[in-house]
Amino acid sequence: MRFLTIALIFLCFFAGQSSFAQLVSDDNALDEINYDVNLTTPYHTTLTFFFNLEDNNFKPEEAAKALNWRGMEDADKEDLSVKLKQIFEGRGVAVRTSQIPNEPGYLDSLAGNEPIFYFDRQKLPGIFLSKRGEEWKFSSFSVGEIERMHRETYPYGTARLLNLLPKIGTDKYFGLYLWQIIGLGILILFVFLTHWVLTFLVDKVLLYVISKLGYGNEGEKYLLPVAKVTSIYFIVLLLSLFIRVLQLPIEVWSWLVIIFMVLKPLMITIIFYKIVDVVAAYFVKLALKTESTLDDQLVPLLRKTLKAFVVIIGTLFILRDGLSLDIIPFLTGLSIGGVAIALAAQDTIKNFFGSVMIFVDRPFQVGDWITSGDVDGTVEEVGFRSTRVRTFRNSVMYIPNGKIADATVDNHGLRQYRRFYTTITITYDTPPQLVEEFIKGLREIVLAHPHTRKDYFNIYFNNLSSYSLDIMFYVFFEVPTWPMELQSRHELLIQIMKLAETLGVRFAFPTQTLHMESFPEKKELSPDFSQETEESYKKKLGAFLQQELGKKQ
Known part of the structure; x- marks a missing residue:
């Protein structure tokens, strides 16, 4: 806001040193022109029109002769002539006499060698001179576009100020009319007042409402910057609408038009750039609600991509709308260069x-x-x-x-269950009844463990190998991580060892057995199961289950 105020003050000083002629003359054309209407060339038609609308030589009836009124004979010719000049002023088109052709037979090569002349194809696409007979005039099409373009140039009733402000006073001070000085003062006051109101609404009202909704931190961090930039954009927008009513010198206003045309897409780009942070914060909250951690990686990448996209699109709009550059060749060059880059990358x-x-x-x-x-x-x-x-x-x-x-x-x-498969090998001298009870105990161990899958597991005596009786132990753990899987394996294996120790089951390992006659004074290494019965095995298993697994038989 300080920058805008300083710019307006500088504008006041600079405007006081400038001429108020709409026509920027590079060859003293305004001094040489007489009061007669001369429409023989685009150069003389332009001089005739603008000279007769100057404040010190205001003759709109003479300026109207430079317009082609075919089909609009009943129109208010003087009023439309003044409005046409106001369109030039409002859109910041500086008409330089050195750039206007001074040839009766001039042909526009860009328009198919037609006898027409455009002042500014970008800012005034519908306003041009055309030759009719031996005279150059503003075309009938241009005359028909005056009312529409005038409304676009001075929207929302600002056109009324063009007639009201000069009534304040036409005395000159420091090269400015009194009504222009008062208008500049009102505009500066309006800028300060608008800034104060918008600042109050953003910092106080908006933040208060957001805090009441329970989003105080988010609002201050994300929404408040967007609101502040938006308020500045509205000030720039209003300033660009009202400052053109002051009818400042074209040397000044033509540059201000460019500044405002650049500022508007630039501010919009900044607004969307900050909105990306708001969108990213919303997606962060959504990502925290999901179990997937890939979303957490996606959000920063999405933020960077959207910001890059906003900057690129905003730059194109600044080049097109702000600087009036044709971006089609630029985009075409990008497409051709993009093919080359794509092949190389x-x-x-x-x-x-x-x-x-x-x-x-x-x-x-x-x-x-x-x-x-x-x-x-x-x-x-x-x-x-x-x-x-x-x-x-x-x-x-x-x-x-x-x-x-x-x-x-x-x-x-992504495994829902983690498989654990091993083979428990026991010695050949283990009785069948003991094998049965041992397998029952293994199944009870699996059922008692908190992290094993209970609806599907396989524990069977399934092979007679060369040195052992093999028991298949095939179970699943329902755990999310590998360390928890290892812990569950550890617990099962410890329980299996305790069960084997309780029942007297020996684990087998690769051995060779040499049979010898027994010696009376030596005790055999093989356990004696002759005194054991199936009932005794069941008692031992019951004691183990009650003691280790807490199950009642």
Whole structure:
């Protein structure tokens, strides 16, 4: 706001040193022109029109002769002539006499060699001179567009101020009319007042309402910056509407028009740039509600992508609307250059789309243990170009997303159950009744453990190997991480060892047995099961279950 105020004060001083002629003459044309109407060339028609609308030589009836009134004979010619000049002024079009052709047979090569002349194709696309007979005049099409373009140039009733303000006074002070000085003062006061009102609404009212809704921190961090920039945009918008009513010198106003035309798309770009932070904060909250950690990586990438998109689009609008540059050749050049860049950066583009597929399909997320070819480790970060995996050697592997998107990925982190399969080997001298009771005890251990799958497991005596009786132990753990799986394995194996010790079951290992006659003074190594019965095995199993697993028989 201070910058706008200083600019207005500087404008007052600069305007006082300038001429108020709409026509910017580079060759003393205004001094040489006489009062006769001369329409022989675009140059003389332009001089005739603007000279007869100057304050010190105001003859709108003479200026109206430079317009083609075909089909509009009953129109208020003097009023439309004045409005046409106001359109030039309001849109900041400086008509330079040195750039106007002074040839009766002038042809516009950009318009198919037609006898027409455009003053400014960007700012005044519908206003041009055309030759009719031997005379150059503002075309009948241009005359028909005057009312519409005047409303667009001075919208929301500001056109009424063009007639009201000069009634305040036409005395000159420091090169400015009295009504212009008063108008500038009112405009500066209006800027300060509008800034104060919008600041109050944003800092007090808006923040109070947001706090009452329970979003005080979010509002102050994200919404308040957007509201402040938006309030400044409205001030710039209102200032650009009302300052043109002051009819400032074209040398000044033509530059101010460019400044305002650049400021408006620039402010809108900044607004959307900050809105991206609001959108990103909303997605952060959504990501926190999901179990997936991939969303947490996606939000920062989404924020950066949207901000880059806003900056690119905003720059194009500034170039087109603010600086009146034709961006079509620029976009065409980008498309041709884009093909060349795409051919030179195929791997980069492939990796980018690979990252898109990872975010869409979600084959894994941050924290998952994955295996893919030589890759075996935990996912730490998923970027736009590569995925970072921490191996179990504590090294870091960077895998291009294009490669990992095409590869087969085994995601151990998405397992609902973690399988545990082993073979329990016992010695051949174990009686069948003891094997039965031992297997029953193994099943009870699985059922009693808090993290095993109860609806599906397999524990059977399933093989007679060369040195042992083999019992298949096939169970699943319902745990989220590998350390918890290892802890559950540890607990099961400890219980199995205790059960074997209680029942007297010996685990087998690769051995060779040499049979010898027994010696009376030596005790045999093999356990004596002759005195054991099936009933005694059941008693031992019951005691184990009651003591270790807390089950009643």
